[in-house]
Amino acid sequence: MDWTALTLSLELAAWTVAILLPVSVLAGRWLAYGRFRAKGAVEALVMLPLVLPPTVFGFYLLVAFGRNSPVGAFWQETFGHQLVFTFEGLVVASVIFNLPFAIQPAQRGFEAIAVELREAAATCGMSPWRSLWKVELPLAWPGLMTAMVLTFAHTLGEFGIVLMVGGSIPGETKTIAIAIYDRVQGFDMRGAGIMSAALVAISFTAIAITYWLSARIGRRLA
Amino acid sequence: MTLSVALQAKAPIPLDVAFSVVPGELLALVGHSGSGKTTILRSIAGLWRPATARVAVDGEVWLDTGSGIALPTHRRHVGVVFQNYALFPHMTAAQNVAAAMDRPDPAEAARLLDLVNLHGLSDRKPAQLSGGQQQRVALARALARKPAALLLDEPFSAVDRATRERLHAEILALRAHLKMPVVLVTHDMNEAQLLADRMLVIEKGSVVREGTTAAVMADPDALRAMGIREVAALLPAIVAGEEEDGLTRLTTATGPLFLPGIGSPPGTRLRVRIMAHEVILSRTRPEGLSAQNILPCTVTTIRPGDGPGVMVHLAVGAEEILARITRRAAAQLALQPGDAAHAVLKSLSVARDHIAAERGRG
Numbered sequence: 155m156d157w158t159a160l161t162l163s164l165e166l167a168a169w170t171v172a173i174l175l176p177v178s179v180l181a182g183r184w185l186a187y188g189r190f191r192a193k194g195a196v197e198a199l200v201m202l203p204l205v206l207p208p209t210v211f212g213f214y215l216l217v218a219f220g221r222n223s224p225v226g227a228f229w230q231e232t233f234g235h236q237l238v239f240t241f242e243g244l245v246v247a248s249v250i251f252n253l254p255f256a257i258q259p260a261q262r263g264f265e266a267i268a269v270e271l272r273e274a275a276a277t278c279g280m281s282p283w284r285s286l287w288k289v290e291l292p293l294a295w296p297g298l299m300t301a302m303v304l305t306f307a308h309t310l311g312e313f314g315i316v317l318m319v320g321g322s323i324p325g326e327t328k329t330i331a332i333a334i335y336d337r338v339q340g341f342d343m344r345g346a347g348i349m350s351a352a353l354v355a356i357s358f359t360a361i362a363i364t365y366w367l368s369a370r371i372g373r374r375l376a
Numbered sequence: 377m378t379l380s381v382a383l384q385a386k387a388p389i390p391l392d393v394a395f396s397v398v399p400g401e402l403l404a405l406v407g408h409s410g411s412g413k414t415t416i417l418r419s420i421a422g423l424w425r426p427a428t429a430r431v432a433v434d435g436e437v438w439l440d441t442g443s444g445i446a447l448p449t450h451r452r453h454v455g456v457v458f459q460n461y462a463l464f465p466h467m468t469a470a471q472n473v474a475a476a477m478d479r480p481d482p483a484e485a486a487r488l489l490d491l492v493n494l495h496g497l498s499d500r501k502p503a504q505l506s507g508g509q510q511q512r513v514a515l516a517r518a519l520a521r522k523p524a525a526l527l528l529d530e531p532f533s534a535v536d537r538a539t540r541e542r543l544h545a546e547i548l549a550l551r552a553h554l555k556m557p558v559v560l561v562t563h564d565m566n567e568a569q570l571l572a573d574r575m576l577v578i579e580k581g582s583v584v585r586e587g588t589t590a591a592v593m594a595d596p597d598a599l600r601a602m603g604i605r606e607v608a609a610l611l612p613a614i615v616a617g618e619e620e621d622g623l624t625r626l627t628t629a630t631g632p633l634f635l636p637g638i639g640s641p642p643g644t645r646l647r648v649r650i651m652a653h654e655v656i657l658s659r660t661r662p663e664g665l666s667a668q669n670i671l672p673c674t675v676t677t678i679r680p681g682d683g684p685g686v687m688v689h690l691a692v693g694a695e696e697i698l699a700r701i702t703r704r705a706a707a708q709l710a711l712q713p714g715d716a717a718h719a720v721l722k723s724l725s726v727a728r729d730h731i732a733a734e735r736g737r738g
Contacts, residue, residue, distance in 0.1 A: 273423050274462035276449035278476035279521055285450075288475060292466045 155348050158325050159333035166241070166329060167309040170248040171302050174256040177249075178301050182260025183290070187272075201258070203251040212318025215247050219319065239321045244329075247319040248309050255304040263297015264290065296368040303364040307357040377434040379525045379557040383419050385426035391415060391581040397525070397557035397574075404560045404572035404589070406602060412581035413561045417527050420559065421456050422449035433524040433557070455518030455556075457531040461510045463502040469513045470498035476520040488516040491553065493546060508539035512546075519553075528560045532567060541729045544570055548733050565606040569593050569649060570732040577602065594652075594689070594698055596681050607652040607687065609697045612734070615644040623668070623723060629693020634668040634723050638731060649730035655699035656720040657688060659709055669721040673697070675711050690719055 185197060203211055219237040220226045229237040237243040267290055275285035291298070313331040320327030322336065330349055337346035382394040389412050397403045405413040418424040420431055422438065425446065431439040438447045438454075455476075463472050473488050474480035489498050492512035502510055511531060518526060532540045544567065562568050568575055568589065575592040577585040577599070585598030596604050613626035613633055624638040626646065633648065640646065661670060673690040680686045686706045688699040697719060711717070 268462070270458055270460065270462040271464065273421075273449070274456070274458060274464070275475075276423070277421055277454055277456040277521070278517065279450050279453075279478060280475070281450050289464055 155345065155352070156328075156330065156333040156337075159328050159330045160349070160352065162241075162325065162328065163310050163330040166244055166248055167306045169245045170252055170309045171306050173245070173249050174252055174305055175298070175302060177253075178256040178260035178298065179286075179291070181257045182294075182297070182301075183264045183286075185257070185261045186264035201254045204254045208251075208312070208314025209318060211251060212247070212315040215250065215315065215319050219243055219246070238319060239323060239327060241320075241326055244316060244320045244327050247315055248312065251312065251315050252305045252308060255308050256301045259297045259301040259304065260294065261297075263294035263301075266297070267293045296371050299364050299367055303360045307360050310353060310356060377524060377556055379420070379433050379559070380431070381416070381420055382430045383416060383426045384428040385581075387427075389415060389581055391419075391426055393576075393578070393581070393583050395576055395583065395586065397559060399557055400551075400555055401573050402551070402554075402558040402560060402571060404562055404568035404575045405578055406562055406565060406568050406575055407578035408563060408601065411578045413578045414529055415581075416578070417456075417529050417559060417561050420525065421454050421527055422447060422452050436524070453521060453524040455521045455523030455526045457511070457514045457518050457526075457528045459530040460534055461502070461514040463510055463513055463517070465502055468499050468501055469494060469505065469509075469516075472502070472513055473516045473520045476517045485516075485520065488520055489513070491519070491550070492516045506539075507535040508543060511535060511539075511543060515550075523556055526554060526556050526558045528558065530561055530563070532562075533564070537729060540567075544729070545733055547571060548735055551735060563602075565593070565599070565602055565608075566649060566727075566730055569608060569610060570647070570730075573735075590696070594687070594696075596679075596685075596687055596700075604685075604700075605651065605653050607698060607700060608649050608730075609652070609695075610647040611650050611692060611695055611697050613646050613648050615640045615642050615646065617642050628671060629695055630672045631670070633671070633721075635726050635731070636723060636728070638728075645734040647732050647734060648726060649732075650697050650721065650726065651730075652687065652698035652700035654721060654725040655690075655697065655701075657690075657699050657701055657705070657709065657711070658718045658720055659715075661718050662720060665720065666722075667720045668723045669719075671697075671719045671721070673717055673719050675713055675715045675717055677713055678706060678711060690717065692719070 216238060217223060218225050221230055221236055226237050271289060272285060275289045280288060311331055316329050317332060322328045322332050330353060334346045334349045377399040378396055380396040383391050385391040391412050393416060405416060407413045415424060419426050419429060428441050429439050437445050438452045439445065464475060467475060469489060470482065470485045473485040474482065486498060489495065492515050494509060494512050497505065497509060505513065532543050560572060572589045575587065575589050576583050577592060579601050585592055585595060592598050593608055596607055599606050611628060613628045615638060616625040616627045618624055618637065622637050623634045626633040626635060671692055673692045675688060676691050677689040678686055680703065684702050685700050686703050688701060688711065690697050690699060699719060
């Protein structure tokens with residue numbers, strides 16, 4: 155068992171969830187309530203990481219993060235080291251490729267709230283922020299929970315993009331998925347098996363918890 | 377605290393209305409679906425913004441497109457009861473009510489729930505309440521906002537007839553507590569007549585008739601769109617007692633009125649909605665009739681309409697009822713203002729929900 159790789163993967167997943175939670179609330183709400191012409195285009199863009207081959211997506215991110223790109227150059231100037239092949243680079247890539255997993259369920263969650271309820275919140279004197287806290291988040295919570303669990307589980311399992319953007323530096327960018335691949339390459343089938351089983355267990359538990367929670371919330375609201 | 381409203385818009389629906397409501401007054405906006413009455417209510421609440429508009433309550437301007445003032449809904453002290461109540465499903469009844477307070481006050485929430493007769497149900501979620509109970513929570517929540525104007529959007533349309541009747545009675549009883557202007561949107565003319573002080577008939581976004589409830593409900597032209605058979609008057613009556621055969625005897629200014637069992641104790645002051653088309657007129661006191669109610673009255677005015685009917689206004693003591701009869705019948709009886717007549721009314725022609733308590737004073 156490669157504990158360093160497992161810890162790194164969990165850290166990466168935790169960072170991704172932490173960053174994407176507010177993003178999914180804001181973007182999901184915006185896409186759920188907003189009426190604007192480019193809505194279809196924005197939704198398509200958000201879904202793009204879902205359909206692109208990870209290597210293609212990873213390739214573009216690698217180019218975008220490289221020292222010759224504006225993003226890469228900015229990062230180098232601000233933080234003194236490059237973005238590719240670092241943990242930070244991995245977090246940025248992970249946030250981007252998880253956008254569809256985070257935003258889509260969040261958007262569905264907000265869409266499920268009747269317009270009348272938001273209007274009622276306003277007539278109750280609630281500011282948009284208060285309405286978000288008191289009415290919308292409690293009601294959109296199953297959608298947000300699903301979004302975060304999917305993001306977490308998907309981050310643990312992502313392989314292609316991590317390899318393209320992060321390489322395989324132990325303790326820095328070598329995640330559990332890449333460690334498993336390495337073990338198989340080195341004919342350590344037992345190590346690969348243990349780590350694979352651990353990944354299955356973690357992912358299954360995460361998803362089971364979401365289903366259990368949403369069922370509980372469903373009963374609470376019924 | 378007078379609410380004054382002036383709205384104009386061309387799209388998405390044409391709108392051109394101006395009216396005001398004084399404190400404690402209940403104004404009913406009546407009209408068909410799509411007439412724009414709900415849009416008017418939404419404009420007052422700030423949920424919709426017409427092209428040109430001014431909404432003010434007691435000098436506080438909520439909306440003035442001329443000077444660019446547009447308070448967002450949450451900054452208007454407005455209480456709204458939505459058609460489907462729009463209660464927050466994740467909160468209990470008490471939490472729903474407290475949600476409309478700037479500083480949640482459980483004691484005040486309990487007081488308001490008591491006021492709407494929901495004592496003991498404060499810990500229930502909306503899904504565990506009946507339609508009528510949800511409606512009461514919605515009303516308590518609207519009052520918790522301490523509104524400068526109370527807006528009721530078809531609040532009784534989603535409950536069954538018996539519940540609606542009870543809710544009407546409760547609203548009438550609550551009137552003494554409603555010190556603010558109240559606007560009721562409804563397409564139910566019975567409801568409007570029993571609850572409102574004044575009415576606005578809305579058609580295609582414009583006011584076709586405005587006046588006291590009694591005046592509007594007596595005007596066939598105003599009610600043409602809503603159905604001429606809605607023309608009716610409210611006759612005050614006092615419960616005298618129950619008869620052995622199940623009828624209730626009431627006392628009116630000029631004689632007894634027998635109606636199907638009302639169930640109110642003797643001495644209760646009621647108002648009975650008497651539909652103009654149900655009243656038969658006779659010059660002499662008729663005999664050998666099955667109808668149980670024969671009220672002596674005096675013809676005050678006869679208004680011909682466009683069609684074959686005329687509207688006869690009748691004084692019953694100091695009160696007025698209406699009889700819609702054919703032009704031919706009026707000619708045969710040679711009715712003239714000042715003539716004595718008898719108004720004949722079947723007991724069963726008065727529906728149970730056309731009887732309401734006397735209006736509480738605001």
